[in-house]
Amino acid sequence: MAENSLKKLLMKPTLEVARGLLGCTLTTRVGGRETSGIIVETEAYHGDIDEASHCYRKRTARNEAMFGRPGTVYVYFIYGMHYCLNIVTEAEDTGAAVLIRAIEPSSGIDVMQRRRHSRKLEGLANGPGKLCKALGIDKKLLGEHILESQSIAIEMSRQFRAIDIGCSSRIGISRAQDLPWRFFINGNKWVSCCGSSRQS
């Protein structure tokens, strides 16, 4: 049942998926260890109209996974040392995805601490690169499917409906900075930065 509604969510437009994934639980099973956390921050990327997307120019070997079925896992390597996790959206042959930017650790916390060489809970997975390291995500997961993989899964959670969602422009990009395509759970302490919509 829960999987069914997640499947339904994945068929929706990218921005709705970005909002809908907030509050869902992300679990990985890597190297015999299970780790999971609640998604608290996402960003939408849509290749057709979005200059910041890896798919904006054309289809290449690197961005091929973003053109796959909705729910496909797209992992890329950046800045010489970090992986980032995306969930592919939109119909096949459309290059779009949602970047998972932060989670609230919920289980396997000791494993995450060891992988990150950090004992602090805050800061364990509040950023796209940190989250991948904490969950053991790398390019081995590229092309897996979120509803079918043995190694990575997403589930909808109960408290899903009553979430207060904030949004802002995206972080770390130099083009299309005007698009308010970053979403997060308002006031949640595990968001990577600027975790509330208050203006100053």
Place this chain on the structure above:
DNA sequence: CACTAGATTTTCT
């Protein structure tokens, strides 16, 4: 605290 620079590799120009 705030701010700056360096790490390091994949990918496309």
Place this chain on the structure above:
DNA sequence: GAAAATCTAGTGG
């Protein structure tokens, strides 16, 4: 050859 959907350590108030 340069830039990249980032993070950390280091410096100076």
